[in-house]
Amino acid sequence: EAEVAQSPRYKITEKSQAVAFWCDPISGHATLYWYRQILGQGPELLVQFQDESVVDDSQLPKDRFSAERLKGVDSTLKIQPAELGDSAMYLCASSLRTSTDTQYFGPGTRLTVL
Amino acid sequence: AQSVTQLGSHVSVSEGALVLLRCNYSSSVPPYLFWYVQYPNQGLQLLLKYTSAATLVKGINGFEAEFKKSETSFHLTKPSAHMSDAAEYFCAVKEGNAGNMLTFGGGTRLMVKP
Numbered sequence: 427e428a429e430v431a432q433s434p435r436y437k438i439t440e441k442s443q444a445v446a447f448w449c450d451p452i453s454g455h456a457t458l459y460w461y462r463q464i465l466g467q468g469p470e471l472l473v474q475f476q477d478e479s480v481v482d483d484s485q486l487p488k489d490r491f492s493a494e495r496l497k498g499v500d501s502t503l504k505i506q507p508a509e510l511g512d513s514a515m516y517l518c519a520s521s522l523r524t525s526t527d528t529q530y531f532g533p534g535t536r537l538t539v540l
Numbered sequence: 541a542q543s544v545t546q547l548g549s550h551v552s553v554s555e556g557a558l559v560l561l562r563c564n565y566s567s568s569v570p571p572y573l574f575w576y577v578q579y580p581n582q583g584l585q586l587l588l589k590y591t592s593a594a595t596l597v598k599g600i601n602g603f604e605a606e607f608k609k610s611e612t613s614f615h616l617t618k619p620s621a622h623m624s625d626a627a628e629y630f631c632a633v634k635e636g637n638a639g640n641m642l643t644f645g646g647g648t649r650l651m652v653k654p
Contacts, residue, residue, distance in 0.1 A: 430583070468544075468630050468644030469584070482641060517583055529642060531576075531583035 428452040430532035432518050438538045444506035447535045451500070451520030457481075459529060460493055460503050461517040469517055475501065476523075508539045542567045542633045544645035552651040559618040561648045563605075563631030566612060573614040574632040574642065575605055584630065590614060601625070626652045 431450040439445050451458050456477050461469035472491065474482040478498040486493065490509070495501040505512055515534045521527040547562040565571060572591050576584040588599025595607040605616045614631060631645040 432583075435581075466549075466647070468632075468647050469642075470644070471641055474641065519584075528574075528586055528589060531585070533583045534581075536581065 430518055430520055430530055432516075432532040432535055434535055435533060436536045436538075438540065439508050440540050441510055442507040444504065445508050445537065446505075447503045447516050447518075447537075449501045449503070449518030449532060451518070452530055454522070455520035455530075456498070456523040457521045457527070458495055458501050459519040459521075460501070461519065463515040463517055463534070465514070472503070505537075508537075510539050513537055513539045542571065542635050542643045544631050544633050544643055546629075546631050546645035546648050548648055549646065550649045550651065552653060553621045554653045555623055556620050559603075559616070559621045559625065559650065561616040561629050561631075561650065563614045563616065563645060564612055565614060565631070565633045567633055567635050569635050572634045573605075573607060574634070575599065575603070575614075575616050576630045576632060576644075577601075578628045578630065578647075580627075587616070587629075621650075621652050623652050623654065626650055 433448050458475045460472045463469040472486045473493045475495045478495050493503045515536050517534045518532045519529040521529045543566045545564045574589045575587040578584050587603050588597045590597050590607045598604045603618045628647050628649050630647045632642045634642050
């Protein structure tokens with residue numbers, strides 16, 4: 427069964443450092459999402475791509491976060507510089523295309539900022 | 541704007557007992573509703589979804605949920621809990637005429653006692 431891949435699974439960094447997370451969606455899925463999940467809370471959408479275009483990045487802290495999906499396939503989420511409050515699980519999800527399609531989630535990257 | 545409220549951040553049941561996890565939503569248009577399960581340090585797995593067809597939705601692992609428009613609820617149930625059901629459960633809503641943005645509740649941690 428096809429799955430969403432994410433790496434790394436765990437990342438520990440010091441504040442002010444740069445970090446990057448990678449996501450490979452299920453093959454053929456045009457829509458890709460990045461979510462942030464703070465411990466004990468539900469996921470919150472950071473950015474949504476349709477192919478290589480950003481559809482919604484209204485909740486992305488653009489002063490330090492950036493996301494790209496250059497060829498409309500895999501995606502990278504970057505934080506520079508990392509802050510203590512960025513410690514969270516970063517989840518990637520993908521769906522086929524339409525608004526009724528199910529989102530499938532990857533295993534996530536657990537980020538700890540010291 | 542859509543929102544989701546999950547009553548009870550922690551629910552404890554005995555093995556073999558009924559599982560009931562509560563979810564209430566608010567949405568200005570007919571919604572799509574989802575339940576996801578998350579095991580420790582893993583991504584989210586879809587349990588079931590409601591997309592305006594039958595109001596009683598059956599999902600994986602013996603779970604089901606009933607959409608009640610008059611109560612704006614989508615509670616998750618399972619007749620008999622198993623130890624392997626211990627996990628975090630998230631209810632999510634997506635407005636039917638919007639993009640594919642999911643709004644999640646805060647989650648309910650289900651504990652199953654032997």
